Amino acid sequence: MNRDGNTTSFWQATTAAENSQSATEFAPQHFDTIIVGAGITGVTLAKELQNRGQKCLLIEKENVGFGTTGGTTAHINNFFDSSYDEVISDFGEYGAKTLASAAKDTIKYIKSNIIKYHISCEYNECSSFLFSAEEKQNDQLEKIFDSHQKVGIETVKVHNIPFSIPFENAIEIKGQAQFHPLRYINKLIKEFEREGGTIVSETQVTDFENRDGKVKVLTNSDHYFSANNLVWATHIPPGNNRFSVLLAPYRSYALTAKLDNPVAQMAQTADLFDPYHYVRYHKSNDDYFIIVGGFDHMTGDDGDTEQHFTDLTAYLDEHFKYNNIVAKWSSQYYVPADGLAYIGQMPGENNIYISTGYNGNGMTFGSMAALIIPDLMEGKTTPLSNLLSPARIKPVASARNVISEVFNATTHFVKDKFSAEKLKDLDLIAAGEGKIIKHDGDTIAAYRDMKSKLHLLSPVCPHTGCNVVWNPSEVTWDCPCHGSRFSIDGSLLNGPAMSDLKKIDQE
Ligand code: FES
Numbered sequence: 001m002n003r004d005g006n007t008t009s010f011w012q013a014t015t016a017a018e019n020s021q022s023a024t025e026f027a028p029q030h031f032d033t034i035i036v037g038a039g040i041t042g043v044t045l046a047k048e049l050q051n052r053g054q055k056c057l058l059i060e061k062e063n064v065g066f067g068t069t070g071g072t073t074a075h076i077n078n079f080f081d082s083s084y085d086e087v088i089s090d091f092g093e094y095g096a097k098t099l100a101s102a103a104k105d106t107i108k109y110i111k112s113n114i115i116k117y118h119i120s121c122e123y124n125e126c127s128s129f130l131f132s133a134e135e136k137q138n139d140q141l142e143k144i145f146d147s148h149q150k151v152g153i154e155t156v157k158v159h160n161i162p163f164s165i166p167f168e169n170a171i172e173i174k175g176q177a178q179f180h181p182l183r184y185i186n187k188l189i190k191e192f193e194r195e196g197g198t199i200v201s202e203t204q205v206t207d208f209e210n211r212d213g214k215v216k217v218l219t220n221s222d223h224y225f226s227a228n229n230l231v232w233a234t235h236i237p238p239g240n241n242r243f244s245v246l247l248a249p250y251r252s253y254a255l256t257a258k259l260d261n262p263v264a265q266m267a268q269t270a271d272l273f274d275p276y277h278y279v280r281y282h283k284s285n286d287d288y289f290i291i292v293g294g295f296d297h298m299t300g301d302d303g304d305t306e307q308h309f310t311d312l313t314a315y316l317d318e319h320f321k322y323n324n325i326v327a328k329w330s331s332q333y334y335v336p337a338d339g340l341a342y343i344g345q346m347p348g349e350n351n352i353y354i355s356t357g358y359n360g361n362g363m364t365f366g367s368m369a370a371l372i373i374p375d376l377m378e379g380k381t382t383p384l385s386n387l388l389s390p391a392r393i394k395p396v397a398s399a400r401n402v403i404s405e406v407f408n409a410t411t412h413f414v415k416d417k418f419s420a421e422k423l424k425d426l427d428l429i430a431a432g433e434g435k436i437i438k439h440d441g442d443t444i445a446a447y448r449d450m451k452s453k454l455h456l457l458s459p460v461c462p463h464t465g466c467n468v469v470w471n472p473s474e475v476t477w478d479c480p481c482h483g484s485r486f487s488i489d490g491s492l493l494n495g496p497a498m499s500d501l502k503k504i505d506q507e
Contacts, residue, residue, distance in 0.1 A: 002062055003070045004485060004493040005474030007329035010256040010291065012070050013180040014284065023315070024222070026200060028438045033377070034217055034227040036205050040366035041355045042183040046199075047113075047192045049369035056192075057225055058199040059217070063183045064189055067494060068235070071331025072362055073254050073293050075268055075280060076110060076177040077101035077128060081359040082339030084147035086454055091387060091460035092133050093150060098383045099340070100151035106368045107177055114184070117191050119492035120286055123181035128176040128268040131167035137272040138169050142485055145171050162265045163279055165319050176268055178280055181363065195442060205238075206498060210349060219346035229311070231353040233369075235334050236482055236496040237346065244496060246342070247334040247357050249483025250298035251471075253308045254329055257322035258305065259288040277315060280358075289326070299332060300480025305473040330473055332483060332494060333360055342367040342390040345373050353377075356389055366444050426454060434477070434488075443467070445477055447488050456504040457490045463497040475499065 003012050035042045035048055038060035046058045060066065078100065080087075086378040087096040087299040114123050132141040148155035154174040161170050189199060204220040210229065215230040220405075236243050259281075268280040277294035292315060297415060297445070302308070309328055316322065336342060336357030343365065346352040355369035372385045386392075424439045426446065431436065434447035436459050445459040445468055457477070459467040466481035485493040490501035 004067055005476055009071045009329040010327035011182045013327050028224050031055050031227040033229040035231040035233055037233035038064045040185055041369050043188050044367050044370045047188050048374050050197050052374050056197050059203050060201040060407050061204045063201050068331050069181050072181055072330055074178055075183045076107055076363045077151055080361045083144045084151050085143040096151045098387050100153050102384045106364050110367050117187055117365050119184055119187040121179045123179040124266050125177045125416050126172045126266040129161040129170055130270055132172035133167055133271050140272055142171050162267045163269045229351045234357050234495050237354045238496050238498045244482045246337040250296050250333055251299050251330050252293055252296045253312050254293035254326045255312055255325055256289050256291045256326045258324050262288050267504050292322055299483045300469040300478045305471050335359050340386055342386055343388040344390050347391040457489045458502040462499045
């Protein structure tokens, strides 16, 4: 099973690749809904729409779980990176209660799928422990605790946590869950196909048009499909739209270590640093594991990505006894401008839908999309769909984040254009090294592989023209402006770009 980078996630390492069909095996045909992207959002939504009687096509550029779902740490929570005190402040108490209720419903929904389809995905329910690690975080924790009482998230103060991390104060948030995300979506896909759904993989959408209430999608194999509705389950929707500004791409780092002994209590925990560290136990057959994550940064903002794994390993060593590290990987997520996901109709396009901006809560928001979008397609709006509407305008809440993220993208756009290293001799690029260089008047993204072969590309991202930067851990070119990512041969790994980096002829 492939992922969008060089590292292998714990989930990817423990799941067999599924057979896939390419678009060439299907004659052009019309569907009720086409969903692009077979991560948790696309797969859950495809199954839910099918259950409501729709004929659906799921199109995946690579394989199921290729993107962030293959790289998540798979926490299923009824609280979010935007804490409920922040949601109350920005969206009001009614909005926060609406979100809390939907989050609880989403966990029930995931569980109901697991029961209904007999999904063996190492699911378990547990508590999550949030703690302050220094005095200045105590107030923040108290505010979170108070807001949970207001919105009805069952939370108590505790004196102990089931993790060997020192803390000042701690709260236990009950009713959380966790699972093996790829086993979950793989089984949903099987059920979707068994009941007549169509999935095509290794198929890239290269163009689309929306005319007279019908959407036509063109693929890289020159096949086209049409539908009444289109859903982009691909993070930032393609093209240059407002979501390029309202979402900021981040990288997070994770590793899994095998434990020598069973844990007394399955649980999750997180601190209140920025970026925060997050930890959870996982049980697979009779083996116990610990999964730790953190050391996040904006995509493209830190060239020394290996250092983040070093820091994460040091964090693991400092706090936990373990046998050996079995997986380490990084993954991309998107931070929304006002703190909440955007799930619903694309503004101005009443038959195109998006679901994005999950922050670090992709399993919950990705599944929640199935509780919102099918209703919208049936003409039903709810307080939840209004709250998460992509058309919402929250100027006060979003202003501070939008300004800083746009500033960051603009800074990259300008700075990266002038920061290429002048290099007369391409032989000076060492094996395993990737860098943006100026050579004979051209700016080039150059990488030499471990067999000494040189790969030369234009660094200009086809989305809106920022220069990509090198990610040595994932051996990819990442765009710092909106998070498009490319392999060493220029192939597109993640949008919002819709095409590859241009190759440069070495001659
Ligand atoms: Fe927008 Fe690269 S992703 S310019």
